[in-house]
Amino acid sequence: MDTKYIFVTGGVVSSLGKGIISASIGKLLQARGYKITIQKFDPYINIDPGTLNPYEHGECYVTADGMETDLDLGHYERFTGIRTSRHNSVTTGRIYKTVIDRERRGDYLGKTIQVVPHITDEIKRCMLREDEKDEQLDFVITEVGGTIGDIESAPFMEAIRQLRWQLGRNAVCVHLTYVPYLKAADELKTKPTQHSVKELQGMGIQPDILVLRTERHLDDAMRLKVASFCNVDLECVVQSEDLPSIYEVPVSMQRQGLDAAILRKIGIPVGETPAMKPWHDFLERRNRAIKEIKIALVGKYDLQDAYKSILESLAHAGTYNDRKVKAMFVNSEGITEENVAEQLQDMAGIVICPGFGQRGIEGKIIAAEYGRTHDVPTFGICLGMQMMVIEFARNVLGYKDANSSEMDAETPHNVIDMMEEQKSITQMGGTMRLGAYECELVQGSRVSEAYGNETRIHERHRHRYEFNNRYQEEFEANGMKCVGINPTSNLVEIVEIPDKRWYIGTQFHPEYSSTVLHPHPLFMSFIKACINGEPTA
Ligand code: GLN
Secondary structure, three states: OOOEEEEEEEOOOOOOOHHHHHHHHHHHHHHOOOOEEEEEEEOOOOOOHHHOOHHHHOOOEEOOOOOEEOOHHHHHHHHHOOOOOHHHEEEHHHHHHHHHHHHHHOOOOOOOOOHHHHHHHHHHHHHOOOOOOOOOOOEEEEEEOOOOOOHHHHHHHHHHHHHHHHHHHHEEEEEEEEEOEEOOOOEEOOHHHHHHHHHHHHOOOOOOEEEEEEOOOOOHHHHHHHHHHHOOOHHHEEEEEOOOOHHHHHHHHHHOOHHHHHHHHHOOOOOOOOOOHHHHHHHHHHHHOOOEEEEEEEEOOOOHHHHHHHHHHHHHHHHHOOOEEEEEEEEHHHOOOOOHHHHHOOOOEEEEOOOOOOOOHHHHHHHHHHHHHOOOOEEEEOHHHHHHHHHHHHHOOOOOOOOEOOOOOOOOOOOEEEOHHHOOOOOOOOOOEEEEEEEEEOOOOHHHHHOOOOOEEEEEEEEOEEEOHHHHHHHHHOOOEEEEEOOOOOOEEEEEOOOOOOEEEEOOOHHHHOOOOOOOHHHHHHHHHHHHOOOOO
């Protein structure tokens, strides 16, 4: 079968959940036995979101091949279990950079370089994944960030229009809009949807399928109205109501026949509806798990999206341990020696979050100390691990001035130091140690047990600093063991204190690889430890 292309655009407002809808379409097609991938095209000018503040753009997700990407790629991987790559995340900046680099090389031979056709051609090439040596894919789902009508998304729309023409029935356009409820009138309003579709039509794109985001149920009359005003079949108007969990969305989409509608548009026989048993088992287990377990998330960003993958990984592991994880955000900037007990005493476990820069790090160190001295299961991730190491150096080894050279370049006890290969790098953006690296686990350690006695694992990284190996012997002699080592560079990737119930720090980010059907072993082991310490009353 030729590869089919599904384009997902959004109208009216942002934050409608295009990423979840794209991931759900991927999941449903995969359940029918198709090979899929999902990619995100973002109209902003940054080359990648790596340099964006989480307040602007939420978490930066990292692919196994080391690309810093939009957090929607996390949803794609968690829903479908696919492994995305640098080809799955493209921005306007990247498109322009490729075209401008080509122009400087003289590849265009005296031609005037223009948005149409040069930029749009490059967008089309990326949408068709011409650089990616994929095995044969049945479906490529392309989500375009932003909202219809944004000036910056126009070239992407033009590329879709052209591809649609070129690919004929092998392309389908899904448009996601919003149907607001007006309280005073007690009515749901479809006008914004009509306008949004008109705008899309004005760009030469007729959507095949409309997904209407709504807080209230839309009846058939409403759907029919939208269908007839927008030139869309009734069966192609589906609604995306608020649901208790994002993981319910594929089920709701399947019930309304979204995947079947896509197949019909393309002209593929629809066949039986797949049962998706493992997915339903997960949802049932999740709904049964009502007993709460409180986990502190110690970080400096008080917004959900900044720690998206950690929250999801905790939730997956919670479900498979029959618990509902209640992640309690504890702002590290507000933690002091005096109030730490009050802030953390009710927690079954503590996660010390990743991050960059000085702000809030002393609070993370105090939280690490609290976890260690009160033997509360504590999980340090990346900067969190580094703070565990600094805390240990200060309070166990007695180096009161121990620090990371990121925070204090002059510290005599730089237990966390810049990696050798990073020292000559001056450019920001994509220059950290990024992507999956191999790690050898010390047999008999807590982590090796957590990973089911595996000896070698691969985990994703995003950092510039590392554990300073000059201190390894001293740490080990005093009880903090280096239990995961990169076999080629000898970098310490995991530390643990075996005398504690669960006190583990990872230089890598395990949260990037937990999926709905395969929760991450470290999060599983962490939640188990947290449960074991729960008050029995
Ligand atoms: N700032 C730290 C470093 O660069 C940790 C980065 C992170 O937590 N992702 O090493």
